[in-house]
Amino acid sequence: MKLIIEESSEKVAEFAAGYVAKKIIEHHRNPSNQKYFVLGLPTGSTPLGMYRKLIEYYQQGRLSFKYVKTFNMDEYVGLERDHPESYHSFMFHNFFKHIDIDPKNTGMGSVPKI
Numbered sequence: 001m002k003l004i005i006e007e008s009s010e011k012v013a014e015f016a017a018g019y020v021a022k023k024i025i026e027h028h029r030n031p032s033n034q035k036y037f038v039l040g041l042p043t044g045s046t047p048l049g050m051y052r053k054l055i056e057y058y059q060q061g062r063l064s065f066k067y068v069k070t071f072n073m074d075e076y077v078g079l080e081r082d083h084p085e086s087y088h089s090f091m092f093h094n095f096f097k098h099i100d101i102d103p104k105n106t107g108m109g110s111v112p113k114i
Contacts, residue, residue: 013049020054021063028067036069036105041095043074043087048094055098065101072107 006012020039027037041047057063072087081088088107096106 009049013053016047016050017053017057020050021057024063024065024068028064036067039068039070040073041070041091043072043090051095055095058099065099065105068101069105070101070107 004012004015006015024037024039027035054063058065070091072091075087076085079086083089091106096103
């Protein structure tokens with residue numbers, strides 16, 4: 001394991017987003033509906049900067065999530081997925097609705113009704 005120390009949370013977000021983007025781009029050199037890049041995503045305030053940067057890369061045309069599948073690393077037991085405090089809703093509002101990922105590839109299956 002390699003420990004990376006940055007001067008600010010913004011620098012951490014830039015590093016993390018750059019790392020994730022690089023791995024997705026490398027994987028996309030041979031895109032296929034049978035070969036997806038799988039990404040486990042945490043929730044909460046800590047990764048929000050990284051998600052904003054990844055959205056920015058997508059909006060700039062530098063990154064696509066077409067061949068990416070994700071899963072949430074967190075969820076509340078017993079909380080309906082459409083509940084405003086569910087992590088499904090959190091990921092939709094803070095990340096997925098801003099990029100070109102197919103909802104069925106997010107473990108969400110569809111857009112929350114919120």
